[in-house]
Amino acid sequence: MRFSILYPLFTCALGLATCAAAAGDKYDPDSEGTFSIIGLDPATGELGMAVHSKTVAVGSRTRSGKGGVAVVAHQSASNPMYGTLGIELIEHGMSPQEALDFMLRADSAPNRRQVALLDIHGRTAAWTSPDISDWKGHKAGANYVAQGNTLAGPEVVEAMARSFESSSGPLAERLLTALEAGQAVGGDKRGMQSASLLVVKPLAIQGFGDRALDLRVDEHVSPFAELRRVLEAFRSREAMAAVNARANASDFAGALAAAEAARDLSPTNDNAWVAIAEMHLRLGRIEPALEAVRRAVELNAANRTRLREDADFEALHAHPEFLRAVGGR
Template identity: 50%
Template sequence: MRRSVLVALATLIVTPGFALCQEANSAGIHDPNYLGTFSIIGRDPDTGQLGMGVQSKAFGAGNRAMHAKGGLVIIAHQAAANPMYGAIGIELLQAGYSPEEALEIMVASDEGRDRRQVSILDQEGRTAAWTGTGASDWKGHRCGVNYCAQGNILTGPEVVAAMAASFEASAGTLAERLMDALDAAQAAGGDVRGMQSGAILVVAPRVNGGYSDRVVDIRVDDHDEPLVEMRRVLNVYRSGRMLREAGQMRRDGDLEGAEALAREASRTSPGNDNVWVSLASMLLELGREDDAFEALERAVELNPGRRRTLPRDDAFEGVRDDPRFLRIVGR
């Protein structure tokens, strides 16, 4: 079985579509599509999550630099990036090959290997990495326990070292640890060309009701400060998860605990109008009308469209005729 899979995949790898034209990628540092970048792949053994964070001075790095399958593997492919490393790598891991074996097969079969940078981390914490000699300097990688950090066109080795040190020392969710590692890398110098795009992807088996493996999937394709924007978007996501947990606490009868968690969500993502509407409904139920109307005013400031939806929201049925509520919704 393994031999037949190997033959089929090796044949696919050496087809013309797999090896990128050397001439087309000769621009290197001057090519806006060249995935000069820094990235980190990581594993959380407690949750079973696998993830990747990436930032590049190239458009849409998150669309081209990563492949993942929850419960199996996360694969980073950059420099003269070729997504076949992700697609075929997943097939090889599913067939029973280790990350090291899979990478060896793919690299040996790839005529463009010298310009690739690839790293693999599987569900068991096994790693493998390759940095071709033709990738743009500074280039390199470092794999440790439950992570691999890598980059090319960097200001120096301190960028990869900063990612590794951050991940080894950090706590919290995997997405937050990946975000922290990217910030550390940028603080150490980052991509010598600057910043443009980034992404964070976290996967696990059977999430979202079993219909997906995506836990977190956020991308910033073109931005002057992509890491700042990614942090903002990640916090919007985090605040949404807090609201869902607060909603469950509320249904379980812990209204004060739910209000405290919703308040934390408002601090995590103060620009999320959903947070302020949910908080207001909890405050009303607790009898704190002044605080509730203050939260509603904040929601409407952030999203004037709430003036149309709040009067139809059953959570505010008891205050629909209140002059303070009518003033907030403009009636």
């Protein structure tokens, strides 16, 4: 019994530096168990990354990207040098592998890193230090790199890779689905806490900027479900553009269908319910318009004042059911 207690102390003394490092990293806020996937959609020119970790705000530290150039995941002990310098080196002619080799030589602590790079041409490079927390590893394929550390096992990276290789559709959805596939087989062995999704593309916002999509769930008991919900809300907001286009063309039936499609993407989008109410009203349908008004107010109390003051709802302003819904007299 005495030997069984002393033996681990004896073995730790033999490898004192290793044991001390492990104890020191255990609660180190800069040491992150993380799994991620970076990907390219050659058809759209989009580059992106999805990432999860049992830590707060993983998306604030591990992601770097520049539209039309490259995306970089830097994790374990994340270091923004790999993103900032890596993108600059690629932009000035280095391949991802050349850029990674250069940065690892310049890094004072490469043994703490896990890094993956993917450029606009689909070229990849990845580094997983043998010294970071098990299970760790990476897999590079056509237009993606999946990687992780502190994982339940190699099946996490394999599941992400299989998902991305077999999927189609928008890059953001493919990346998030791949991340969810990794979680479904164990993910970060410590649990769940934060997740993030980034997509970059040149001239992404009104002909300027490159952030086509930048979503973060910094602290949540179910970060995957919450990130999926936020992505659906984002897609619902995008879908509202079709409502304006069809309403401006006096295609109110088409505008109603577009508003209903936006609502179906995110049922809590109160703007979609307001648009549904307005289009029903323009089509002369009072009862469904009132029902949509009630729903819009339930979701967002600010719609009480908004709809009372909206000239597009003037036909309802004296209706008792409308006044009951918006709190008027």
